[in-house]
Amino acid sequence: xxxxxxxxxxxxxxxxxxxxxxxxxxxxxxxxxxxxxxxxxxxxxxxxxxxxxxxxxxxxxxxxxxxxxxxxxxxxxxxxxxxxxxxxxxxxxxxxxxxxxxxxxxxxxxxxxxxxxxxxxxxxxxxxxxxxxxxxxxxxxxxxxxxxxxxxxxxxxxxxxxxxxxxxxxxxxxxxxxxxxxxxxxxxxxxxxxxxxxxxxxxxxxxxxxxxxxxxxxxxxxxxxxxxxxxxxxxxxxxxxxxxxxxxxxxxxxxxxxxxxxxxxxxxxxxxxxxxxxxxxxxxxxxxxxxxxxxxxxxxxxxxxxxxxxxxxxxxxxxxxxxxxxxxxxxxxxxxxxxxxx
Amino acid sequence: xxxxxxxxxxxxxxxxxxxxxxxxxxxxxxxxxxxxxxxxxxxxxxxxxxxxxxxxxxxxxxxxxxxxxxxxxxxxxxxxxxxxxxxxxxxxxxxxxxxxxxxxxxxxxxxxxxxxxxxxxxxxxxxxxxxxxxxxxxxxxxxxxxxxxxxxxxxxxxxxxxxxxxxxxxxxxxxxxxxxxxxxxxxxxxxxxxxxxxxxxxxxxxxxxxxxxxxxxxxxxxxxxxxxxxxxxxxxxxxxxxxxxxxxxxxxxxxxxxxxxxxxxxxxxxxxxxxxxxxxxxxxxxxxxxxxxxxxxxxxxxxxxxxxxxxxxxxxxxxxxxxxxxxxxxxxxxxxxxxxxx
Numbered sequence: 288x289x290x291x292x293x294x295x296x297x298x299x300x301x302x303x304x305x306x307x308x309x310x311x312x313x314x315x316x317x318x319x320x321x322x323x324x325x326x327x328x329x330x331x332x333x334x335x336x337x338x339x340x341x342x343x344x345x346x347x348x349x350x351x352x353x354x355x356x357x358x359x360x361x362x363x364x365x366x367x368x369x370x371x372x373x374x375x376x377x378x379x380x381x382x383x384x385x386x387x388x389x390x391x392x393x394x395x396x397x398x399x400x401x402x403x404x405x406x407x408x409x410x411x412x413x414x415x416x417x418x419x420x421x422x423x424x425x426x427x428x429x430x431x432x433x434x435x436x437x438x439x440x441x442x443x444x445x446x447x448x449x450x451x452x453x454x455x456x457x458x459x460x461x462x463x464x465x466x467x468x469x470x471x472x473x474x475x476x477x478x479x480x481x482x483x484x485x486x487x488x489x490x491x492x493x494x495x496x497x498x499x500x501x502x503x504x505x506x507x508x509x510x511x512x513x514x515x516x517x518x519x520x521x522x523x524x525x526x527x528x529x530x531x532x533x534x535x536x537x538x539x540x541x542x543x544x545x546x547x548x549x550x551x552x553x554x555x556x557x558x559x560x561x562x563x564x565x566x567x568x569x570x571x572x573x574x575x576x577x578x579x580x581x582x583x584x585x586x587x588x589x590x591x592x593x594x595x596x597x598x599x600x601x602x603x604x605x606x607x608x609x610x611x612x613x614x615x616x617x618x619x620x621x622x623x624x625x626x627x628x629x
Numbered sequence: 630x631x632x633x634x635x636x637x638x639x640x641x642x643x644x645x646x647x648x649x650x651x652x653x654x655x656x657x658x659x660x661x662x663x664x665x666x667x668x669x670x671x672x673x674x675x676x677x678x679x680x681x682x683x684x685x686x687x688x689x690x691x692x693x694x695x696x697x698x699x700x701x702x703x704x705x706x707x708x709x710x711x712x713x714x715x716x717x718x719x720x721x722x723x724x725x726x727x728x729x730x731x732x733x734x735x736x737x738x739x740x741x742x743x744x745x746x747x748x749x750x751x752x753x754x755x756x757x758x759x760x761x762x763x764x765x766x767x768x769x770x771x772x773x774x775x776x777x778x779x780x781x782x783x784x785x786x787x788x789x790x791x792x793x794x795x796x797x798x799x800x801x802x803x804x805x806x807x808x809x810x811x812x813x814x815x816x817x818x819x820x821x822x823x824x825x826x827x828x829x830x831x832x833x834x835x836x837x838x839x840x841x842x843x844x845x846x847x848x849x850x851x852x853x854x855x856x857x858x859x860x861x862x863x864x865x866x867x868x869x870x871x872x873x874x875x876x877x878x879x880x881x882x883x884x885x886x887x888x889x890x891x892x893x894x895x896x897x898x899x900x901x902x903x904x905x906x907x908x909x910x911x912x913x914x915x916x917x918x919x920x921x922x923x924x925x926x927x928x929x930x931x932x933x934x935x936x937x938x939x940x941x942x943x944x945x946x947x948x949x950x951x952x953x954x955x956x957x958x959x960x961x962x963x964x965x966x967x968x969x970x971x
Binding site for chain 2: 298302303304327329331332339340341342343366369377378412413415416421439443447452516518620622626
């Protein structure tokens with residue numbers, strides 16, 4: 288096989304087949320005779336969760352992950368928020384001609400490893416090849432004279448309901464609000480990479496199956512979950528409490544933030560509350576279950592920094608109680624934020 | 630809303646929400662209170678078909694369809710080939726900043742209309758915005774001084790098995806091979822558009838639910854189905870009969886081809902057998918059911934040009950019996966074919 292992706296590899300003919308066999312089918316092998324068919328048959332359930340996400344992150348490789356890990360985590364976490372157990376993923380690749388096959392191999396391997404970590408199978412896929420980028424492309428990594436070919440990945444996923452579906456409508460006045468990890472970590476990682484900063488901030492991209500499934504199996508009463516991605520905690524809270532008579536009251540002093548991310552945000556004047564994660568979940572539970580839930584989450588690999596950050600209170604809009612005793616109404620992200628964070 | 634897509638509309642914040650509400654949620658409304666959630670809950674079945682396809686067609690609008698119709702048809706037809714009834718689609722948009730919102734609206738409407746025609750709901754989606762194209766982009770529509778912003782669409786789909794799953798392994802020596810429509814029509818449409826030809830060739834992009842469901846409900850014995858897309862009939866047949874002791878014997882004289890497509894192919898020296906469709910299915914049935922199946926297909930809206938084109942015979946590789954009595958071994962497409970046909 289050539290070392291650069293070619294338009295012929297998107298033709299649907301011999302070269303496409305070879306690409307699928309030599310990279311995707313190899314990494315995503317699931318023991319079936321027909322590996323990665325156009326449409327896969329999977330074991331379902333009467334009720335299913337179904338989600339999709341496209342990934343256009345720039346750069347493709349960053350501290351703590353790459354576009355492949357991100358693509359698998361994002362879709363798995365979306366399924367988990369509904370209370371479903373992820374069972375199968377699809378992957379659709381759009382690749383610019385000229386893309387390094389070696390990089391594609393690393394990305395496919397990363398997807399396979401992440402899916403394995405989450406006990407989910409990648410069962411079907413699709414590959415399209417488009418023309419290479421032209422000179423003068425505007426993104427950071429592409430600003431050189433010789434622009435880099437890029438890749439976009441869509442992952443869609445199906446989940447089965449082994450437990451009751453979780454819905455944001457279940458959230459009740461008085462619920463405790465738990466966050467499973469430190470805020471803004473993925474955002475700070477991507478922004479650092481774009482700015483060429485070398486630091487010790489690494490993306491939190493992670494599949495949160497262990498956290499969610501431990502909570503479900505424990506019998507702790509769960510009301511709802513929502514992952515914190517683009518737009519950050521403030522945007523997510525504003526969406527959740529858009530049409531409710533009550534809203535979140537969170538406390539600045541309780542928000543978990545890595546010190547290096549806090550410094551990074553301070554230097555650049557970024558608001559941690561608008562910075563996204565890729566492995567961080569908001570969990571809403573009755574107050575009576577809050578401590579038990581927190582203990583379970585903190586015992587999980589990706590939940591060690593979990594914290595109870597506030598509760599659902601008698602306020603009309605989500606508010607932040609600041610360290611100095613003030614109250615700030617939270618607003619959703621306006622404007623670009625950080626394009627191509629995921 | 631601005632008339633051009635902006636990077637802010639991919640931020641995950643306020644502008645993303647407005648875009649989703651003003652275009653996607655409106656066109657894909659399915660009666661649920663939470664329209665187009667990150668993950669949708671759908672009614673499933675114990676066994677499911679699951680598929681994904683990304684669409685990068687160039688140009689976006691062409692005789693007989695557009696990227697939206699194509700995206701819905703492609704995924705629905707992939708589900709149908711497994712014998713499943715399509716129940717839900719997801720859509721993931723990757724849009725270059727600067728893309729006309731009016732065009733996006735037309736595309737979303739086309740997706741909604743096509744999904745409605747096929748009685749399938751679009752239940753979940755995702756939107757990403759990337760940088761605009763730079764000068765000097767190499768595709769036909771982008772060759773002007775001011776390159777056009779583009780859009781890529783992924784559709785994934787779930788199907789439920791109301792009937793027995795169909796598998797290519799069910800194909801048996803002696804089976805009749807039916808094609809549901811004229812060969813090469815979509816390919817000729819796209820190539821005409823790229824070359825600036827004004828002719829009466831229109832894409833066959835269509836959801837084939839009526840054909841497949843009529844066959845299933847009739848009780849006709851079905852062995853397998855496969856849609857003919859990138860790579861054309863020859864490539865599809867080579868893939869199906871790659872590891873079998875028998876293969877397809879098809880007859881040139883029986884292949885349905887529109888006269889204008891035949892002329893177009895002849896002028897350009899294209900091989901109809903390597904030209905793709907977007908609404909054309911190969912159907913394998915026992916000889917005893919062939920005429921009954923053909924009659925049912927021909928009674929359907931998109932099956933009027935259906936024909937029995939050959940059978941599964943005692944040959945090692947798929948072969949074409951030519952009009953002049955010769956035999957030609959079919960080869961899969963090698964090389965680029967027509968990039969971005971779908």
